[in-house]
Amino acid sequence: MANPVLVEVTRSDRVESEHRGAIAVCDASGGLKLVVGDVEEPVYPRSSLKPIQAIPLIESGAAAMFGLGSEEIALACASHSGEPQHTAKIAAWQTKIGCSVADLACGAHKPIHEATASEMIVRGEKWTPLHNNCSGKHTGFMSVARALGAAVAHYEMPEHPVQCRVEETFSELAGVPRPLPYGIDGCTVPNFVVPLRALARAMAQIADPRYLAPARAEACRQIFSAMTRHPELVAGTGRPCTLLMRQNSALAVKTGAEGVFVAILPALGLGVALKIDDGAARAAETAIAGLLIRLGALSDEGAAQKLAEAAVLDTRGRNAGRRRFKLNPTG
Numbered sequence: 001m002a003n004p005v006l007v008e009v010t011r012s013d014r015v016e017s018e019h020r021g022a023i024a025v026c027d028a029s030g031g032l033k034l035v036v037g038d039v040e041e042p043v044y045p046r047s048s049l050k051p052i053q054a055i056p057l058i059e060s061g062a063a064a065m066f067g068l069g070s071e072e073i074a075l076a077c078a079s080h081s082g083e084p085q086h087t088a089k090i091a092a093w094q095t096k097i098g099c100s101v102a103d104l105a106c107g108a109h110k111p112i113h114e115a116t117a118s119e120m121i122v123r124g125e126k127w128t129p130l131h132n133n134c135s136g137k138h139t140g141f142m143s144v145a146r147a148l149g150a151a152v153a154h155y156e157m158p159e160h161p162v163q164c165r166v167e168e169t170f171s172e173l174a175g176v177p178r179p180l181p182y183g184i185d186g187c188t189v190p191n192f193v194v195p196l197r198a199l200a201r202a203m204a205q206i207a208d209p210r211y212l213a214p215a216r217a218e219a220c221r222q223i224f225s226a227m228t229r230h231p232e233l234v235a236g237t238g239r240p241c242t243l244l245m246r247q248n249s250a251l252a253v254k255t256g257a258e259g260v261f262v263a264i265l266p267a268l269g270l271g272v273a274l275k276i277d278d279g280a281a282r283a284a285e286t287a288i289a290g291l292l293i294r295l296g297a298l299s300d301e302g303a304a305q306k307l308a309e310a311a312v313l314d315t316r317g318r319n320a321g322r323r324r325f326k327l328n329p330t331g
Contacts, residue, residue, distance in 0.1 A: 003037035007283040011312060011321035019283035021276040023291060024200035027269055028208040030175055032197060039197040043275045044183055046191060046256030047079045050137050051223050052173060052202055056165040057140045058219035062147035066096045073226035074233040075136030079255060081236025082111025082131035090135050097143050104129035105156040106138045106187040113236055134187035158182065158190045167192055173205045174198035186257065196273050199262065203271025207264045224264055227252040240285045243303035251297050253288060261288040265297050282323060286310055290325025
């Protein structure tokens, strides 16, 4: 059966578009606390996986070896906007580990932050892999390779020790046995497939790490702390992840491409994962904000409310409709 409508878009008083999807809310044991739609369907987490991909940065000893602080850890979890606040810090981090932009496997793309991109065009500068929104994650991978004594070259390959560490970590936190199926993400690294409920379970393990081995529990605490201390590094100016974490520093959220969003809620001991069927980012942003309001993790005001009940504007900035979250639990 089709997943339910999670987000509807209206123009005037008529529904113009609908976005279907699924939501899983889990505790650390894997117990489902809220189910909407088909949470057994395997999904690519895409960039929502980054907090998990950053765990080996701490567990391997790389963070301690290179004197990495909370800013670097936040950037390892980031889909950053390519602003100077991101690229300067990542370039300095690469110097610490004896690498450079030339070692990045992620490729170049235009900075997400339009003002930064426009300023670069005016100056005649070209964007590089440093401006890729995943360059912090990749610099983390190179740091882990250094700590493991492995080659930095080809760190993005599925058989490289770094990616094997990531797969092992995700498998254990998600409660899904290896080998995990995978596809190649937009930034060239493996993106491992698990059911949506398993993705929520993995996030719940970060939210409530007390039953994990001490080293992993400490890594999870450091990742959560870094994300919530530096929300502007996890995303960037005006981005939903940054705005929601600024509204409540006691939760962490992370978007992923193709309509994925996750949340880490230590106060509730819960992890959240949602997937919009058609991959629409606008719907995922509205759904995560609306859901966190319903769960009591965010107040019904500020950035959360603006996303959960987003205005549809005409070209003169006048309100022409709205985008809103709909919640119909099925279990």
